[in-house]
Amino acid sequence: MAINYDERIPNNVELSSNKTLQRALEQWQPSYLDWWREMGPDNSTNYDVYLRTAVSVEANGWAHFDYVKMPDYRWGIFLTPGEENKKITFGDHKGDDVWQEVPGEYRSTLRRIIVTQGDTEPASVEQQRHLGLTAPSLYDLRNLFQVNVEEGRHLWAMVYLLHAHFGRDGREEGEALLERRSGDADNPRILTAFNEKTPDWLSFFMFTFATDRDGKYQLASLAESAFDPLARTCKFMLTEEAHHLFVGEQGVSRIIQRTCEVMNELKTDDAAKLRAAGVIDLPTLQKYLNFHFSVTSDLYGAEISSNAATYYTTGLKGRFEETKLADDHKLDNSEYEVMDVAGDRILTRHVPALTALNERLRDDWVTDIQSGVSRWNRVPEKLGVNFKFTLPHKGFHRKIGMFADVHVAPDGRLLSEAEWTHQHKNWLPSEEDRLFVHSLMGSCLEPGKYANWIAAPNRGINNKPVDFEYVRFN
Ligand SMILES: [Fe+2]
Ligand SMILES: [Fe+2]
Numbered sequence: 001m002a003i004n005y006d007e008r009i010p011n012n013v014e015l016s017s018n019k020t021l022q023r024a025l026e027q028w029q030p031s032y033l034d035w036w037r038e039m040g041p042d043n044s045t046n047y048d049v050y051l052r053t054a055v056s057v058e059a060n061g062w063a064h065f066d067y068v069k070m071p072d073y074r075w076g077i078f079l080t081p082g083e084e085n086k087k088i089t090f091g092d093h094k095g096d097d098v099w100q101e102v103p104g105e106y107r108s109t110l111r112r113i114i115v116t117q118g119d120t121e122p123a124s125v126e127q128q129r130h131l132g133l134t135a136p137s138l139y140d141l142r143n144l145f146q147v148n149v150e151e152g153r154h155l156w157a158m159v160y161l162l163h164a165h166f167g168r169d170g171r172e173e174g175e176a177l178l179e180r181r182s183g184d185a186d187n188p189r190i191l192t193a194f195n196e197k198t199p200d201w202l203s204f205f206m207f208t209f210a211t212d213r214d215g216k217y218q219l220a221s222l223a224e225s226a227f228d229p230l231a232r233t234c235k236f237m238l239t240e241e242a243h244h245l246f247v248g249e250q251g252v253s254r255i256i257q258r259t260c261e262v263m264n265e266l267k268t269d270d271a272a273k274l275r276a277a278g279v280i281d282l283p284t285l286q287k288y289l290n291f292h293f294s295v296t297s298d299l300y301g302a303e304i305s306s307n308a309a310t311y312y313t314t315g316l317k318g319r320f321e322e323t324k325l326a327d328d329h330k331l332d333n334s335e336y337e338v339m340d341v342a343g344d345r346i347l348t349r350h351v352p353a354l355t356a357l358n359e360r361l362r363d364d365w366v367t368d369i370q371s372g373v374s375r376w377n378r379v380p381e382k383l384g385v386n387f388k389f390t391l392p393h394k395g396f397h398r399k400i401g402m403f404a405d406v407h408v409a410p411d412g413r414l415l416s417e418a419e420w421t422h423q424h425k426n427w428l429p430s431e432e433d434r435l436f437v438h439s440l441m442g443s444c445l446e447p448g449k450y451a452n453w454i455a456a457p458n459r460g461i462n463n464k465p466v467d468f469e470y471v472r473f474n
Pocket of ligand 1: 121150151154215241
């Protein structure tokens with residue numbers, strides 16, 4: 001399935017054979033570019049960036065690397081190839097043919113799902129738009145821009161579905177996706193985590209580590225959808241998403257490495273001395289992890305949710321790796337364990353599995369994120385530094401669901417309001433911590449140079465050296 005780059009909108013969906021759709025998308029394209037110029041990476045219009053562009057949707061060799069000016073990036077519509085005789089794999093319609101068109105009764109629900117996913121894509125670009133001004137290296141700057149252009153493409157992916165399958169409503173939603181703004185008081189992005197600031201590079205790496213990973217799990221469950229165009233769109237987005245997770249995990253890992261090296265040099269774990277030496281002490285990194293873990297956790301929604309049950313039974317949204325799971329894929333008689341708060345205790349109870357699908361997806365994400373944290377822990381271990389990063393309890397610092405009205409310590413103790421007020425500074429970045437991290441940010445843009453607070457990567461992008469000129473300023 002080759003991608004047609006001869007058209008104004010690169011695509012592998014034979015866009016030119018559907019003139020109405022093609023025209024609608026060509027009308028949306030200039031608005032998108034206006035949005036990119038206004039809200040995309042600050043001051044970056046003339047940079048030549050060593051970016052990858054999708055040239056095919058095959059697993060091998062789908063990406064092409066070259067210098068591109070970002071506004072000229074070939075944003076387009078790429079779907080994983082369809083399978084013949086594909087059947088629905090879960091829910092009430094299990095065994096039926098997948099749908100190529102949206103069933104009328106699910107129209108508004110599906111539209112909402114697509115809009116909510118679509119909204120996160122431009123939101124993260126907006127959140128990250130100032131980071132280019134303080135990049136710790138050309139390598140990191142390029143990675144930021146790669147993530148940004150691909151989030152832009154993910155918006156294209158969702159807008160394609162809206163235009164192709166939801167008529168006039170879909171086109172209106174497509175416009176609204178360019179009108180909301182992250183953090184705007186009057187017209188904010190839909191989900192809370194996407195209205196938070198990403199004020200510094202530590203936050204960026206934590207965000208791509210934790211929150212882009214939420215993206216992975218949402219996309220993976222939509223990739224199981226009975227609505228085949230959505231499933232195929234999300235499958236290809238997942239290919240791109242993997243790099244975003246890499247950027248986050250490797251970014252934090254390099255920060256840990258640098259801190260541990262300085263700890264060894266100075267033979268100290270004293271935070272004040274390490275900060276004076278210009279690196280981020282490990283307990284502060286732990287606080288950032290706590291923050292991003294808890295805020296992202298909320299994105300999965302309430303533990304018990306009748307909406308989640310409906311999405312599943314109707315076939316709109318499956319579980320992570322649905323077809324690899326060995327059960328009836330209907331879940332009418334299954335249970336799932338969730339946590340609950342009873343008086344002054346946190347306990348677990350069994351609930352119908354269908355109602356607990358949010359929690360289940362969150363648990364899948366937690367398992368994945370724990371593996372990442374365990375990989376981080378190898379860094380101090382290797383350098384002989386005695387420190388272990390841990391994930392806080394699921395109830396820590398939550399705003400949605402079971403734990404929204406209580407305070408939970410990272411170790412899972414329920415706390416009084418007073419105890420929380422007294423102690424939360426030990427667990428979440430304080431104003432002072434943020435100011436310190438902020439004070440380290442300053443651009444370091446000479447090829448091969450890396451800011452003092454972060455180690456160089458082991459290798460570069462696409463087999464290029466780490467001192468490659470990943471971005472050229474004009
Ligand atoms: Fe995305
Ligand atoms: Fe992403």
